[in-house]
Each structure stands twice: as structure tokens, then as C-alpha cells.
Amino acid sequence: MANAHDVAQLAGVSVSTVSRALTAPAQVSSATRERVLAAAERLGYTPNPTARGLRLGRSHTLGLLVPDLENPYFASVTKGVQARARAAGYPVFVADSEEDPTAEPGLVAQFARRVDGIVLASPRSDDDTLRKAVAQLPVVLVSRDMVDLPSVAVDDADGIAQVLGHLHALGHRKVGVAAGPATSWSGARRLDGLRVAAERLGDVTVVELGSFRPYFSGGFAAADHAVAQGVTAVVAFNDLMALGILDRLRGRGVKVPQDVSVVGYDDVDVATLVSPALTTVRVPRTGLGRRAVDLLLSWLDTGHVDDRALASARHRLPAELVIRDSTGVPPA
Amino acid sequence: MANAHDVAQLAGVSVSTVSRALTAPAQVSSATRERVLAAAERLGYTPNPTARGLRLGRSHTLGLLVPDLENPYFASVTKGVQARARAAGYPVFVADSEEDPTAEPGLVAQFARRVDGIVLASPRSDDDTLRKAVAQLPVVLVSRDMVDLPSVAVDDADGIAQVLGHLHALGHRKVGVAAGPATSWSGARRLDGLRVAAERLGDVTVVELGSFRPYFSGGFAAADHAVAQGVTAVVAFNDLMALGILDRLRGRGVKVPQDVSVVGYDDVDVATLVSPALTTVRVPRTGLGRRAVDLLLSWLDTGHVDDRALASARHRLPAELVIRDSTGVPPA
DNA sequence: CGGCGGCTTGGGATCGATTGCAGACATCGT
DNA sequence: ACGATGTCTGCAATCGATCCCAAGCCGCCG
Secondary structure (H helix, E strand, O other): OOOHHHHHHHHOOOHHHHHHHHHOHHHOOHHHHHHHHHHHHHHOOOOOHHHHHHHHOOOOOEEEEEOOOOOHHHHHHHHHHHHHHHHOOOOEEEEEOOOOHHHHHHHHHHHHOOOOEEEEOOOOOOHHHHHHHHHHOOEEEEOOOOOOOOEEOEOHHHHHHHHHHHHHHHOOOEEEEEEOOOOOHHHHHHHHHHHHHHHHHOOOEEEEEEEOOOOOOHHHHHHHHHHHHOOOEEEEOOHHHHHHHHHHHHHOOOOOOOOOEEEOOEOOHHHHOOOOOOEEEEOOHHHHHHHHHHHHHHHHHHOOOOHHHHHHHHOOEOOEEEOOOOOOOOOO | OOOHHHHHHHHOOOHHHHHHHHHOHHHOOHHHHHHHHHHHHHHOOOOOHHHHHHHHOOOOOEEEEEOOOOOHHHHHHHHHHHHHHHHOOOOEEEEEOOOOHHHHHHHHHHHHOOOOEEEEOOOOOOHHHHHHHHHHOOEEEEOOOOOOOOEEOEOHHHHHHHHHHHHHHHOOOEEEEEEOOOOOHHHHHHHHHHHHHHHHHOOOEEEEEEEOOOOOOHHHHHHHHHHHHOOOEEEEOOHHHHHHHHHHHHHOOOOOOOOOEEEOOEOOHHHHOOOOOOEEEEOOHHHHHHHHHHHHHHHHHHOOOOHHHHHHHHOOEOOEEEOOOOOOOOOO
């Protein structure tokens, strides 16, 4: 592999000039510049990123930390991060903490010396850990808020309000909610949103069915509670749980949406692959990733957290209700 | 951030000694070694990976290139790669080519200077591109064969033979196969395997229903063909297509498995989330990723492709038939 | 015609580690 | 007691770029 010295020799100039011809063309006479460029072209020269990184103290590289790559939600976030970073010429280190928050500090530390900044999707780890991470290098949070840190999140309160509005319009007046893990940041946010929306509507009763595991299996228990409470609609923490509810209801001979309506959250691909197709809330998952990278890169460029960027980050990304076949008018 | 010089100063030794205390402890007297280690500990010193990479010509870093991170298959492969690499202390650059084979050479080139080797999951790009990639740095292929390159793949022929054996044992004698894209390497392999298995069994007719898109929607057309041909069982190219078939059959009032049995391939999570739960073939997807990293690391360690490793790679990873509710005895 | 300023260019220090080489010192045998 | 051998340590080169500083050269102005 050719280096700057080889190019210099071929072009009959010094290494300094080669470097300048590439990074600060204005400082080099056009004649020399072209000679250097031609030589570089001929040798297929590209500056060694490691050497450049050492000298500049910047690796021109980003890191991404997610709890589980097989979770479609984070797969999409990863895809978005990846796409935007690639467009900006930044390769991305991806690490999967395997749902283990205690592994995160170690991974952040491993990243710290190799990347210029990291995107952290860590719904479960505590504030303290996060704060320590940020002390080491620029960090942008995804789907998670912290007053003094840049973050991108979805407007869950609005999303869930759309859901309740939809159900209300159909005529539902007694709606069950199957919550997720108590520790989930966004789960708490959605529950709040639901209560606020219900209060605004006035004539809707929200029945808390309980807290369930955010997986297919968690939906079984939720379905049984829903039937027991006699609600006409169930709002689930996420799509997987909603699918479990659908399955369980079918098993018990309860018809969806004739007897009970079911709504999910996230709009994972599977939502369209079941019958009835699931009414759910689409969140811009790749958009979260892209936005996070935008924020991070602007931070790196300006050297500080841009207040305007921070403010616009507070303005959450919109969620969108997607109405399919699992919701309908309640039984008479 | 502390560097070797700081540690040296604190411990009252030279930088060389610091370096040696950490990388070649035997060459340093135990007294000094402990002094150095204590100093390093106190300052929280970690060798700068960039500087080390420059000097050694090794970045201690791997790359992974996949066509689509949102595809559960590649998400799992990525997870496997990630897990094994992490255990070995290698961070992983992940790039998503967005299903665009022409983007791959560029991404490989971007990686080339930054990583020690790459894992390439590229079912669609041509041999020539791959060969050029390998000229630049060590590459291990996933789910794709090339005689002179290390690769890991699944024993699809055996997997599909298990499927046909299962159907045969249930009594099916006329089995339809819904193939995937003609360009798919592993698809061709499965089709071959099916023919061979049918021949061995003797009294089974395999009806080729045609070539369909490997998505949910592709299954609709396949289902119609299956009904038209009067087969008692359908083997689909992958799970998504099988789910489409299930949906279409249900829509047409054809009962699964009473009237027709359906089998998928891959065992994606969704397979258990539908009714009837899908009989399918589980392929060790994270295992592929792990194995690929093993191969790559041994290549990097030894400096050449280990013949024994290559041979053991030829020995494909086992596929496993998972029998659920979408297969049963054919109608009388 | 001398000097000053601007434009180009090269020399060499620098980033932070690793490592060959050689010097310092101790140990051991004779 | 002296040389040989071995152990431990430091000096300095090295990886490949970037960039400060100074030098060379040109033209222009007084």
C-alpha cells in the first residue's frame, strides 16, 4: 500500500506538500497540486486513517451501543445510524450489550479510545452510568431522556393519544392497558400519556390490567385479564405483546375486532403478517438513528452541544397511528 | 487521558519499560513491573489503540458487511459475529449495503485500511467482486461458497432432506415447492437437495410451483399455484413466504394442516407467533456469525488460511427440522 | 536598487506506542 | 579476582500522517 512518501517521491515534492495538496488544496500552486493528485491517483494512495487519527486525535469513527440487535426495534435504529454515518464518511462500531446493563460501562470504555462519539440506546441502565459515559466522550441518547444530554425520542404521548382517540371515535368507553416492565422509561411515558388523554376525553375509563413481559408470551396473561375485566379494547405496550393477546383471544374464542379491539405499539413488520392485521403505532425507528447521528456530528463539528440542536431534539419525532383490522366498533 | 509517558514518570522508569511491563511482563523484573502496574492503575492508563495500531500495523478490529440489518437473518448473524468478536476483544465495524451489491466494493475499501479482516455476508454479489475484496485483506464468507475462500454455511441439503422425510413419513406423496429468486445461491442448493432427497425416497413427486419473491407477498401466488396443482404439502423458500402461503390459504378457506401442510425455512421468530405455528427448519444463524469470526481470527493469528480450519468449514453447520402445527397427515 | 510582503515549499517536530540494540550491572565459575 | 554470561533497562528509530516555522523566490513600492 502506497504512503505519502511514495507519492511525494513520484511527484517530486515533499511529504508536506502531498499532505497539503490533499487536505488544503488552496495552499498549493495549481501546477504542483495536479502533479501530486496525478501521482496519488496512479499509486492508488489514500491517507492512512490510523496515522491521521493519531496525529489529529480524531478517529473519524462513531460507536453505537444497543441492548439487542435481534430486536427489530434496535435493528432499525442501527440501520438508520449506519446509513447516516456512512453518508458522512464515518464507519460505525456496533456493540450489542445482550440486554445486560452492567456490561455497558465496559463497552463504552472500549469505545472511548477508538471513536469520536457514540450513540447510546440503553433503555434500562441508570442515570449514573450514563453520566459517567458522557464524561469520557460525546454521547447522544436514543429513546431516553436526560435533561442535560442531547437525545432523540419519539412523541409517545401523542402516539398513545392518537390510539385512545381512535378507540374513542369507534365508541369504546372502557379500555384496558397492558403495561410493560415498570423500569422502562418509554413505557412510563406512554402510560402517563394515556391517562392524560383519557382525562381530556372525559368519558373513557382506562383499566390498568397490570404489568407484563414485553414479549409474545406476556400477552397471554394480559388477554385473560382483559376478558376478566370486560374491557372492549386493549392497548398493549408493544406489538409482540399485542400479538400474544391476539393469539390468546383466538384460543379462547373471543373474536377480534368484533368482541374486543387490540392495539399494539412500534409497527414491527410482523404486525401485517397476522390475521387480523394489527392496528398499531408506527414510530420512525430508522429516523431515530439518523437524527441521533445528525446531533452527534454537529456536536463533533462545533465542539459543543449546539443549543439549537438540543432544543430541536426536545421536539420529539412524530408517531403515527396505523389502523388495520384489529380494531373496530365495540359490541352493542 | 494518561499516556505511557505519564506512567513512566510516576513509576520512575522509561516508556520502554512501561510498554514492556504491560506487553511482555517476563522481560521486566518483578519489582519494577509492580511499580509500573501500580502507576498505570492509579492513572487509569490504557495503551492508545490508535498509536499501537500504527506501530504494529494491526488495528485489532474486524469488519462485517451485510445486505440488510433489518432482515432477521442478518441481524442474527451480526449478533453472532458481534458476540464472538467481543469475547476476543475485537470491536466490530458493521456496514449495511442496503441490498446494493454495487456499493460493496466501496465499503470493503473503506474497511480495508481500518480493520484486520472482514466477515462478508453477501448472497448476491458476483465472484469477481469477492475476489477483489480478498486481495485487499482477509475475508471470510457467510452463507456462500467459493472453493478457494474460507466460508461458513448451513447444511441446507440435509435440512431440506429432513423436511421431505418428515412429509413423507406423514404420508405425503405429492409435494409442491415454492422456490425463491433464481440468483440465490442457497436457494439453488436447497432445490437440488430436495430433488436428491425425492429421488432417494422414490415414491414422492416434487412439483415445482415456480419462483417467487422471498417475502410475505410472494407466498400469495405460491399458495394459489399449490391449490391449482393439487399438492398435499408445500415447501417454501423461507418463512416469510410460508407465512404468506398460510395467510392466502386461510383466505381461500383451505385448512392447514388438515387440507394442506406448509413448511418454511429459517425459523425466524415470527414462525411461532402465527396460527398454526409454522413447521420450519432452524438454521444456526448466530452460529454462522460466531464460526465466521473463529475462522477469521485463526487466519489472523496464523497469518494464513489454516487448511484444517478450511476443511472443517466445508463441513457445514447442521440445520434442524422444527415440527410445529402447520404439518399433518394429508387428507384421505 | 533595497526592502518588504505574499505565495510556495521543505524541514522536522509531533501524536503514543513498540522494539532492536547496546549499555549497566549482577552473578557465577574458575 | 577476572572474564563470561545473563538479566534488566534506556535510548532512539519507527509506523504515516499533519502542521508550525522558516527559507526561498517573486513582485511591487518607495
